[in-house]
Amino acid sequence: MKPLGVGIVGCGVISDIYLANAALFPQIALRAVADLRPEAAAEKAAAHGVDAVSVAQLMARDDIDIVLNLTIPAAHVEIGLAALEAGKHVYSEKPLAGSVSEARRLLDAAEARGLRVGCAPDTxxxxxxxxxxxxxxxxxxxxxxxxxxxxxxxxxxxxxxxxxxxxxxxxxxxxxxxxxxxxxxxxxxxxxxxxxxxxxxxxxxxxxxxxxxxxxxxxxxxxxxxxxxxxxxxxxxxxxxxxxxxxxxxxxxxxxxxxxxxxxxxxxxxxxxxxxxxxxxxxxxxxxxHGHGDGNYRGLGLADMAAAIAENRPHAASGALALHxxxxxxxxxxxxxxxxxxxLSTTCDRPAALAPGAAVGVIRTVETI
Ligand SMILES: NC(=O)c1ccc[n+]([C@@H]2O[C@H](COP(=O)([O-])OP(=O)(O)OC[C@H]3O[C@@H](n4cnc5c(N)ncnc54)[C@H](O)[C@@H]3O)[C@@H](O)[C@H]2O)c1
The missing domain is CATH 3.30.360.10 (Dihydrodipicolinate Reductase; domain 2)
Structure with a gap:
């Protein structure tokens, strides 16, 4: 598959592992990073060979398909909605939102636009x-x-x-x-x-x-x-x-x-x-x-979402799961x-099981083999 372009918003503590792991997953190509603090974005961009841009510039880029939202929980919905309005899928660190009602706003906006929402954890x-x-x-x-x-x-x-x-x-x-x-x-x-x-x-x-x-x-x-x-x-x-x-x-x-x-x-x-x-x-x-059992593979859920978009199947670390x-x-x-x-008023599908034995970066569900 052609990799989907990813832009990171939020260059704090947890961004390091996502930046380091991006190269493990052929389903995604990291293009740019942004942060409220431009110096934080500049530092990560220099270390990982991607562009440092403003949040608005990142949202406007044509080569970014998925916004990886690594901001603090209080900003998750605001950044997620901005990404959806810009026509981009969103994958967020946990929690999806500060409340169920806020999370529903995000998922409703994605559904109205035919876009995906994914959310950590992907462990x-x-x-x-x-x-x-x-x-x-x-x-x-x-x-x-x-x-x-x-x-x-x-x-x-x-x-x-x-x-x-x-x-x-x-x-x-x-x-x-x-x-x-x-x-x-x-x-x-x-x-x-x-x-x-x-x-x-x-x-x-x-x-x-x-x-x-x-x-x-x-x-x-x-x-x-x-x-x-x-x-x-x-x-x-x-x-x-x-x-x-x-x-x-x-x-x-x-x-x-x-x-x-x-x-x-x-x-x-x-x-x-x-x-x-x-x-x-x-x-x-x-x-x-099963694969991905010998280290920290944060970002696996994002890579699975990119593959699922290409294969037109549900992704595992879904917004519906995170809402539930x-x-x-x-x-x-x-x-x-x-x-x-x-x-509980919500429910979700049990995520599809992964196939055994997959090498790092290979994501196959049991149903697809
Ligand atoms: N730190 C961890 O070990 C860890 C582990 C698992 C999950 N998480 C989750 O990851 C997320 C981020 O955690 P962290 O520890 O990296 O936080 P952090 O405070 O280190 O980094 C957050 C970054 O987001 C930026 N930011 C905040 N609001 C923004 C906005 N509106 N626009 C652009 N940038 C904005 C901040 O400037 C900061 O650089 C949280 O949801 C947290 O629950 C963190």
């Missing part, structure tokens, strides 16, 4: 999660009935010099921070969720910064910092999800799935690699059967506030 396309998916789909643990999703940490103020945004404001709290990885991972394995309930608690009203120039200062907390929930999937499977900034240490695996015939331990959904362990009478680490995950997170918090279980 579920990595070798670890695709190996687990193949074992599950192959019936090796029988019918999945239950599972756990566990992200529990002592809190980012231990290492982050400015942790304010983790504890107050839009997107604050452990669920919005890390939930997209865990819930997307579960939707890849089990399909969409149907109903959720949760309880939340806040261990402390202020957190003390441990490092950097503000060490010793405290930041206010206005969110639940431990959220314990239950998600009922449309398949009937029930998953306990715990996200926390209040847990000093624990020994749970990130994701566990229990079927009628066996159990699966699934690696960190923030990574592409990691061991899958299965119990089918005894525990054993399973061989990695966002609604599940909003609903878990709303349940914690209201004390009631909440039915």
């Amino acid at each position: 579920f396309l990595g070798g670890g999660h695709q190996t687990a998916r193949a074992l599950l789909d192959g019936g090796l643990i029988g019918a999945p009935t239950a599972g756990t999703a566990t992200l529990m940490l002592p809190g980012h103020e231990r290492w982050h010099p400015n942790p304010d945004f983790y504890y107050a404001g839009p997107g604050a709290g452990p669920l919005f921070d890390m939930g997209p990885y865990y819930i997307t991972g579960m939707v890849n394995l089990l399909g969409p969720a149907r109903r959720v309930a949760a309880f939340g608690v806040r261990a402390r009203d202020r957190r003390t910064i441990a490092t950097g120039p503000r060490a010793g200062a405290t930041v206010p907390v206005d969110v639940a910092t431990h959220v314990a929930g239950v998600m009922e999937f449309a398949s009937g499977a029930v998953v306990q999800i715990a996200t926390s900034f209040d847990v000093p240490a624990h020994q749970h695996k990130p994701l566990e799935l229990y079927g009628t015939e066996g159990s699966l331990l699934i690696p960190d959904p923030n990574r592409f690699d990691g061991d899958v362990e299965m119990f089918d009478g005894a525990w054993a680490v399973q061989p990695m059967t 995950v966002l609604e599940a997170m909003e609903a878990l918090l709303a349940s914690s506030d209201s004390g009631r279980a909440i039915e």
Whole structure:
């Protein structure tokens, strides 16, 4: 296929891995970068041999088909809408938007224009999660009935010099921070969720910064910092999800799935690699059967979207999937506030499984081979 041209808006921390990985994927050709801070764009452009332009110039370029939106969450919808208005597809870092209603504006605009929206995370396309998916789909643990999703940490103020945004404001709290990885991972394995309930608690009203120039200062907390929930999937499977900034240490695996015939331990959904362990009478680490399982392949979902546009098929890391995950997170918090279980209004297709054994950069779905 002829590669689709990509322009990056947002040249901060996460842009480095996308810039470095672009060369791995023949489905895309990186053309230009832009940022509110021109010096940030100039630095990345010089390091990676692409053009540094303004956001408006990037949107106006004919050789850019997809805008890769790596700005801060508060700017995701604004930049996404601008790209769609310029006739370009959008692939965004997570979260898709700050709220379900904002995310719907973006998806409605894309649908009206016949353009695609894609969204991180794409780690579920990595070798670890695709190996687990193949074992599950192959019936090796029988019918999945239950599972756990566990992200529990002592809190980012231990290492982050400015942790304010983790504890107050839009997107604050452990669920919005890390939930997209865990819930997307579960939707890849089990399909969409149907109903959720949760309880939340806040261990402390202020957190003390441990490092950097503000060490010793405290930041206010206005969110639940431990959220314990239950998600009922449309398949009937029930998953306990715990996200926390209040847990000093624990020994749970990130994701566990229990079927009628066996159990699966699934690696960190923030990574592409990691061991899958299965119990089918005894525990054993399973061989990695799928590609993109030996490193950080952020951008794989973008490359899949470019290939899907060329092949006229759905892309895996879709806007519909990201909207569903966002609604599940909003609903878990709303349940914690209201004390009631909440039915989800959105759903999505389970992303197509990838074919085993693909080399880096090759993206084939099971359905297409
Ligand atoms: N840093 C990480 O490890 C990490 C990991 C996974 C996902 N993410 C996600 O990636 C996104 C970016 O995170 P980051 O850590 O790179 O943030 P960052 O603050 O380092 O970089 C964001 C960049 O976007 C630019 N920007 C903001 N608003 C803009 C606008 N309207 N127009 C043009 N440029 C604009 C900023 O100037 C900045 O250079 C976030 O959505 C975050 O959730 C980050």
